[in-house]
Amino acid sequence: xxxxxxxxxxxxxxxxxxxxxxxxxxxxxxxxxxxxxxxxxxxxxxxxxxxxxxxxxxxxxxxxxxxxxxxxxxxxxxxxxxxxxxxxxxxxxxxxxxxxxxxxxxxxxxxxxxxxxxxxxxxxxxxxxxxxxxxxxxxxxxxxxxxxxxxxxxxxxxxxxxxxxxxxxxxxxxxxxxxxxxxxxxxxxxxxxxxxxxxxxxxxxxxxxxxxxxxxxxx
Amino acid sequence: xxxxxxxxxxxxxxxxxxxxxxxxxxxxxxxxxxxxxxxxxxxxxxxxxxxxxxxxxxxxxxxxxxxxxxxxxxxxxxxxxxxxxxxxxxxxxxxxxxxxxxxxxxxxxxxxxxxxxxxxxxxxxxxxxxxxxxxxxxxxxxxxxxxxxxxxxxxxxxxxxxxxxxxxxxxxxxxxxxxxxxxxxxxxxxxxxxxxxxxxxxxxxxxxxxxxxxxxxxxxxxxxxxxxxxxxxxxxxxxxxxxxxxxxxxxxxxxxxxxxxxxxxxxxxxxxxxxxxxxxxxxxxxxxxxxxxxxxxxxxxxxxxxxxxxxxxxxxxxxxxxxxxxxxxxxxxxxxxxxxxxxxxxxxxxxxxxxxxxxxxxxxxxxxxxxxxxxxxxxxxxxxxxxxxxxxxxxxxxxxxxxxxxxxxxxxxxxxxxxxxxxxxxxxxxxxxxxxxxxxxxxxxxxxxxxxxxxxxxxxxxxxxxxxxxxxxxxxxxxxxxxxxxxx
Numbered sequence: 001x002x003x004x005x006x007x008x009x010x011x012x013x014x015x016x017x018x019x020x021x022x023x024x025x026x027x028x029x030x031x032x033x034x035x036x037x038x039x040x041x042x043x044x045x046x047x048x049x050x051x052x053x054x055x056x057x058x059x060x061x062x063x064x065x066x067x068x069x070x071x072x073x074x075x076x077x078x079x080x081x082x083x084x085x086x087x088x089x090x091x092x093x094x095x096x097x098x099x100x101x102x103x104x105x106x107x108x109x110x111x112x113x114x115x116x117x118x119x120x121x122x123x124x125x126x127x128x129x130x131x132x133x134x135x136x137x138x139x140x141x142x143x144x145x146x147x148x149x150x151x152x153x154x155x156x157x158x159x160x161x162x163x164x165x166x167x168x169x170x171x172x173x174x175x176x177x178x179x180x181x182x183x184x185x186x187x188x189x190x191x192x193x194x195x196x197x198x199x200x201x202x203x204x205x206x207x208x209x210x211x212x213x214x215x216x217x218x219x
Numbered sequence: 220x221x222x223x224x225x226x227x228x229x230x231x232x233x234x235x236x237x238x239x240x241x242x243x244x245x246x247x248x249x250x251x252x253x254x255x256x257x258x259x260x261x262x263x264x265x266x267x268x269x270x271x272x273x274x275x276x277x278x279x280x281x282x283x284x285x286x287x288x289x290x291x292x293x294x295x296x297x298x299x300x301x302x303x304x305x306x307x308x309x310x311x312x313x314x315x316x317x318x319x320x321x322x323x324x325x326x327x328x329x330x331x332x333x334x335x336x337x338x339x340x341x342x343x344x345x346x347x348x349x350x351x352x353x354x355x356x357x358x359x360x361x362x363x364x365x366x367x368x369x370x371x372x373x374x375x376x377x378x379x380x381x382x383x384x385x386x387x388x389x390x391x392x393x394x395x396x397x398x399x400x401x402x403x404x405x406x407x408x409x410x411x412x413x414x415x416x417x418x419x420x421x422x423x424x425x426x427x428x429x430x431x432x433x434x435x436x437x438x439x440x441x442x443x444x445x446x447x448x449x450x451x452x453x454x455x456x457x458x459x460x461x462x463x464x465x466x467x468x469x470x471x472x473x474x475x476x477x478x479x480x481x482x483x484x485x486x487x488x489x490x491x492x493x494x495x496x497x498x499x500x501x502x503x504x505x506x507x508x509x510x511x512x513x514x515x516x517x518x519x520x521x522x523x524x525x526x527x528x529x530x531x532x533x534x535x536x537x538x539x540x541x542x543x544x545x546x547x548x549x550x551x552x553x554x555x556x557x558x559x560x561x562x563x564x565x566x567x568x569x570x571x572x573x574x575x576x577x578x579x580x581x582x583x584x585x586x587x588x589x590x591x592x593x594x595x596x597x598x599x600x601x602x603x604x605x606x607x608x609x610x611x612x613x614x615x616x617x618x619x620x621x622x623x624x625x626x627x628x629x630x631x632x633x634x635x636x637x638x639x640x641x642x643x644x645x646x647x648x649x650x651x652x653x654x655x656x657x658x659x660x661x662x663x664x665x666x667x668x669x670x671x672x673x674x675x676x677x678x679x680x681x682x683x684x685x686x687x688x689x690x691x692x693x694x695x696x697x698x699x700x701x702x703x704x705x706x707x
Contacts, residue, residue, distance in 0.1 A: 052700075053702045073574075073576075074573065082571050090565060092231075097228065101225060102572050106573060134232070
């Protein structure tokens with residue numbers, strides 16, 4: 001589904017490349033974990049596969065089509081959902097309105113958008129009352145669940161998450177990983193989670209570690 | 220949820236920011252509205268001025284050519300013979316052709332002469348005569364009649380259209396004035412001081428005399444003159460405004476003699492629009508008018524004097540609108556730019572969801588439109604008051620300058636240097652003080668009211684300013700990279 005082909009990336013000069021000739025393939029129905037130490041380039045890699053940036057060399061193909069040919073905005077709109085460590089919800093809206101806004105932007109084909117959003121929120125423990133509150137009045141765990149539901153509700157097959165449990169306690173972290181697992185296995189989406197926590201990575205189907213400018217498969 | 224809904228939520232959630240923007244936008248719109256209302260009022264006032272003041276074209280004998288003829292007829296090296304100076308009165312056949320032209324509002328014919336009072340006494344002062352004196356009411360002296368005539372006969376086709384009556388220096392206080400229906404009649408309108416001095420009322424008959432011929436006049440109206448008297452009128456009774464008797468121009472011609480039948484000393488044509496005056500003169504000349512004998516003198520000085528302060532106010536209002544619009548755009552653009560910097564994170568979120576930049580900009584524009592709607596209400600309520608205050612102040616300054624100019628030019632002498640010398644008493648160019656005051660009154664009544672048109676114009680300006688402000692501020696959005704916003 002997603003193919004990373006001979007990808008190189010650097011910030012200043014080619015000599016300081018973060019990756020060199022990376023070749024990876026990501027499939028639907030699997031939960032991927034990407035491990036790496038701070039500054040190894042995990043988040044930069046996420047920005048490349050999420051269409052927030054383009055490789056300096058090589059290309060990323062989605063279903064055989066080059067991301068640059070699809071267009072970054074169109075790619076983000078149709079094919080990928082991103083979950084950030086800092087949730088990245090629209091602060092002036094309620095939880096349900098955040099999801100509805102995302103469905104509108106991504107041109108979701110669903111006709112029962114509101115009831116679907118409320119239903120999905122209730123599945124992650126966000127009741128209707130909480131769903132109608134401004135997101136700024138929700139806890140960190142609740143906000144992250146809203147962000148995940150936003151990614152789940154969109155029709156995109158690829159879900160990428162950058163340190164989704166970074167701001168959460170252990171219990172909330174476990175719940176979030178469980179959600180990602182369901183997303184991959186029940187909705188047959190390709191979920192890629194960037195993390196530095198090995199416990200989180202252990203729950204993934206495939207774990208890749210970024211080390212010495214390349215990815216190594218852990219399991 | 221489209222960008223409009225997001226804009227609404229954002230505006231509602233950020234009450235403080237929305238109120239601040241509304242306040243700033245209202246202030247900008249109030250000044251623009253003030254400028255627009257003053258601009259519009261100036262235009263209306265100028266249009267009204269055109270209608271009310273018009274412009275005049277006077278047909279009279281060509282003085283310059285008459286002088287040349289007199290000099291030509293005199294023997295070389297000798298003084299010109301004063302007796303050979305001859306002014307040809309205006310032929311009514313020529314007048315008839317001109318009255319058929321377009322753009323003519325109305326016309327005033329005048330034929331003046333002096334006569335002696337026979338059955339009554341003319342008003343005079345001690346200076347005017349050293350002949351036998353009689354006591355008169357109001358402490359005035361009544362001299363014996365002189366051979367030059369102590370009464371001025373002002374023949375016209377309608378008293379209402381003469382400058383004295385039009386300009387407000389003469390007013391009918393009893394009876395009626397002379398109209399077109401009174402031609403070939405002996406009807407007369409006399410001044411109230413003259414009437415009181417001689418115990419005359421409407422319906423009485425008076426007698427006048429010229430060249431040993433006596434004429435009877437039936438008093439049909441009494442008018443009050445507020446025209447100021449000068450030293451000349453103290454010396455010559457016929458120049459005293461109280462001694463002016465209005466009659467039909469046909470009666471004045473009859474008194475002057477058979478040579479003056481179907482003539483007038485001068486005819487003042489009132490053109491509907493001062494801008495059409497040159498075209499009117501051209502058309503009048505094209506009727507076959509003998510320009511060697513007659514001249515057409517134009518006068519739109521009064522209109523120009525009235526319109527000049529309005530033009531100044533309009534020009535100032537234009538500058539207000541332009542400056543405030545530019546300043547407003549810059550201020551709003553800066554505020555929106557600051558807001559966008561503050562909302563960088565939100566822009567990043569929307570971009571990460573795949574929202575198009577154009578829609579993000581449209582959201583900010585829509586937010587500004589919501590604010591604009593509120594600001595329009597605030598400006599609509601208060602803009603008229605500001606417009607009134609600024610407009611009145613401006614017009615006061617302008618009219619004070621213009622009125623003093625008009626007064627000083629009027630004090631230079633009758634006619635203001637432009638009216639023909641054979642103009643009857645109260646003809647155009649006379650009564651400058653009264654006209655200046657009248658002009659001031661007319662332009663002081665600058666009607667600054669708010670109409671739908673101005674509100675729509677204001678809305679247009681608001682939209683334009685919002686659009687430009689967002690456009691300038693969105694340069695930043697266009698350059699934003701979601702990765703930089705969200706990840707770094």
